[in-house]
Amino acid sequence: MLADRAAIRHFDRVLASACMEYCWVESLAQLGASLQGGAVGVVVAEVSGLNADGIRLPACVRQFCERDGEGEGAQPVIVLLQGDIAYGTLVRHAEISRDQGLDVRVVRREGRMSGVLEILRGILSAPPKGRTKRRHNGYGSLKESDLRRGLSSPGEVRIVLQPQYELASGLLAGAEALVRWRHERVGEVPAIVTVTLAHRHGLGDALFHHVAGLTASVLARLQRAGEGLRIAINVSADVLCAPQFVPRLIGDFGRLGLDAKRLTVELTEDMPADDLLCLSTALNLLRLHGFGASMDDFGVGNSTPELLTRLPFDELKIDSRYVRRAAIDPAARAVLASALQLSRDLGLRSVAEGIETPEGLALVTSMGCQIGQGFLLSPPLEVGEFQGELPRLRRLS
Numbered sequence: 591m592l593a594d595r596a597a598i599r600h601f602d603r604v605l606a607s608a609c610m611e612y613c614w615v616e617s618l619a620q621l622g623a624s625l626q627g628g629a630v631g632v633v634v635a636e637v638s639g640l641n642a643d644g645i646r647l648p649a650c651v652r653q654f655c656e657r658d659g660e661g662e663g664a665q666p667v668i669v670l671l672q673g674d675i676a677y678g679t680l681v682r683h684a685e686i687s688r689d690q691g692l693d694v695r696v697v698r699r700e701g702r703m704s705g706v707l708e709i710l711r712g713i714l715s716a717p718p719k720g721r722t723k724r725r726h727n728g729y730g731s732l733k734e735s736d737l738r739r740g741l742s743s744p745g746e747v748r749i750v751l752q753p754q755y756e757l758a759s760g761l762l763a764g765a766e767a768l769v770r771w772r773h774e775r776v777g778e779v780p781a782i783v784t785v786t787l788a789h790r791h792g793l794g795d796a797l798f799h800h801v802a803g804l805t806a807s808v809l810a811r812l813q814r815a816g817e818g819l820r821i822a823i824n825v826s827a828d829v830l831c832a833p834q835f836v837p838r839l840i841g842d843f844g845r846l847g848l849d850a851k852r853l854t855v856e857l858t859e860d861m862p863a864d865d866l867l868c869l870s871t872a873l874n875l876l877r878l879h880g881f882g883a884s885m886d887d888f889g890v891g892n893s894t895p896e897l898l899t900r901l902p903f904d905e906l907k908i909d910s911r912y913v914r915r916a917a918i919d920p921a922a923r924a925v926l927a928s929a930l931q932l933s934r935d936l937g938l939r940s941v942a943e944g945i946e947t948p949e950g951l952a953l954v955t956s957m958g959c960q961i962g963q964g965f966l967l968s969p970p971l972e973v974g975e976f977q978g979e980l981p982r983l984r985r986l987s
């Protein structure tokens with residue numbers, strides 16, 4: 591979809607000489623008809639004031655594909671050409687579309703013909719499975735009974751530990767415990783699926799205490815070995831507010847003789863903080879008993895500045911979406927900088943999660959962030975690997 595006749599003629603010449611099969615469409619409605627049956631591999635559209643359909647294209651493709659027999663057809667790759675729109679704005683639109691499972695590429699105004707051709711050649715030379723297909727993963731078939739069984743079968747629901755580092759010194763500071771579930775039929779279940787299933791069936795607190803128990807065992811072993819590392823575990827607002835939450839955690843830790851300051855509880859953003867008094871009571875109790883309290887995923891969902899100003903956190907964990915984009919996106923960088931300033935002003939420890947690139951690491955370090963976590967530093971590790979590899983993990987290489 592291009593608005594400019596001269597550009598269309600130019601594309602015609604180039605695509606014909608590259609022997610590619612294509613057609614022009616003038617409206618999204620016309621495109622919808624072509625998309626039916628999944629015969630279209632790539633859709634190219636300019637995004638400009640003259641062609642506002644371009645910006646609507648990802649949302650429309652998602653809608654067409656949802657209508658076209660749930661998950662059966664291959665989704666086309668979408669190529670958005672920069673017209674009279676700022677490049678950064680278009681990149682952000684593409685990122686939001688990709689979060690929705692669409693394959694969206696962006697080509698700059700300058701040299702856009704060669705940019706499009708490069709993408710088309712890449713797609714044509716990729717094996718068909720490289721095309722975006724909606725995956726059937728079977729998670730939807732998981733039931734309450736599956737999770738109940740998983741929680742009571744030793745080893746089925748386990749934790750992995752992702753190391754966290756002090757950025758100034760490169761020394762290991764601790765780890766975050768993340769839930770993992772290996773289901774016999776479905777295979778490895780993503781944390782977010784496990785957590786959502788637990789919430790849906792009122793098993794959020796059972797999952798939390800299962801994870802806390804596994805974490806306490808690791809901390810006990812570390813404490814016996816004289817290791818002063820801290821481990822963070824995740825909790826949603828509704829679980830934190832359950833009446834027996836804090837007494838049970840204190841009891842479990844006390845019985846093992848564990849030092850409360852080795853555990854940080856991260857409040858995740860997934861549940862609304864409906865009852866602020868309840869949250870304030872639970873977090874204050876945790877802090878009074880010496881546990882750490884972290885505001886996780888700051889800047890997205892329910893993890894808001896309002897909560898930060900009112901609840902007794904000692905750590906601010908900036909959401910990975912800002913950290914991952916900061917090196918390339920000035921808007922994300924600005925939010926990251928102000929979150930770091932906020933944590934300094936409030937006397938909180940700052941943590942950047944989602945550090946994936948050396949540029950990202952250099953940026954958060956130069957901005958004064960204290961702790962870092964991300965695939966670049968270390969992926970989440972099985973407990974045995976974490977403990978066995980401690981000498982190597984102790985310092986960033």
Ligand code: C2E
Nearest residue numbers: 768769781782785801824825826858944945946964965966
């Ligand atoms: P989270 O607490 O923000 O945890 C960080 C997530 O980011 C983890 O995904 C981790 O594997 C992933 N991650 C780490 N480094 C990178 C990186 O460099 N790039 C990217 N793109 N991702 C990175 P995971 O394990 O899938 O967990 C997802 C979310 O599920 C967690 O986000 C947390 O909200 C929730 N979750 C995980 N374990 C538990 C749990 O035991 N209880 C509860 N309530 N929620 C949990």
Ligand code: MG
Nearest residue numbers: 766824856886
């Ligand atoms: Mg977390």
Ligand code: MG
Nearest residue numbers: 886887909943
């Ligand atoms: Mg997080």
